[in-house]
Amino acid sequence: MIVGVVAVQGAVSEHVSSLKRAMSGMGISGEVILVRGGDDVRKADALVIPGGESTTISKLLVRFGIRDAILERAARDDLPIMGTCAGMVLLSKDAGVQAKRTGTVLLELMDLAVDRNAFGRQRESFETELAVKGFDSPVHAVFIRAPAGTVARGDCEALATFDGKIVLARQGRRMAVAFHPELTDDTRIHEMFLKMV
Numbered sequence: 137m138i139v140g141v142v143a144v145q146g147a148v149s150e151h152v153s154s155l156k157r158a159m160s161g162m163g164i165s166g167e168v169i170l171v172r173g174g175d176d177v178r179k180a181d182a183l184v185i186p187g188g189e190s191t192t193i194s195k196l197l198v199r200f201g202i203r204d205a206i207l208e209r210a211a212r213d214d215l216p217i218m219g220t221c222a223g224m225v226l227l228s229k230d231a232g233v234q235a236k237r238t239g240t241v242l243l244e245l246m247d248l249a250v251d252r253n254a255f256g257r258q259r260e261s262f263e264t265e266l267a268v269k270g271f272d273s274p275v276h277a278v279f280i281r282a283p284a285g286t287v288a289r290g291d292c293e294a295l296a297t298f299d300g301k302i303v304l305a306r307q308g309r310r311m312a313v314a315f316h317p318e319l320t321d322d323t324r325i326h327e328m329f330l331k332m333v
């Protein structure tokens with residue numbers, strides 16, 4: 137199994153090590169590659185889009201031909217994709233006026249509307265124990281200027297909420313995560329993703 141981590145900006149190396157730990161824990165043989173161009177997307181069996189700054193990442197995805205390759209693989213192979221934080225914003229169909237104003241180019245692969253900075257200035261970064269549907273104990277979730285889902289439509293399902301906002305959603309082989317599972321030792325979110333590959 138080849139899992140690609142989009143490596144244009146943001147929390148890349150942490151995802152690489154979480155994925156490696158999750159793969160070895162699950163007995164999956166394979167490798168984790170850094171995605172820096174469309175050809176890397178074509179090699180991957182699954183893709184992670186990390187946190188960072190969604191506008192910047194979106195523009196780099198276009199510039200390096202990654203966006204086109206993702207859309208092609210999503211349509212042709214139903215490529216499994218997990219977006220965390222800024223990656224959640226990019227997977228959504230609607231990220232509000234701020235995204236429009238900054239020219240953020242969304243991938244629009246999940247029937248999810250998001251609020252880009254859902255927790256505001258008072259609560260820019262925080263950590264909490266989060267109950268996740270299907271898990272027998274909570275995950276320790278680290279939120280950093282996190283987005284959140286406001287509405288999930290169709291077969292897009294909320295798997296965790298915090299303060300009434302959607303912080304983990306799944307639709308088929310796509311996952312949107314508002315927090316940073318790559319910043320803790322717990323690999324259950326990455327495992328959930330790898331199970332759908």
Ligand code: GLN
Nearest residue numbers: 187188189190221222281
């Ligand atoms: N809210 C940020 C954005 O939309 C994402 C923050 C993050 O990835 N830590 O760019």
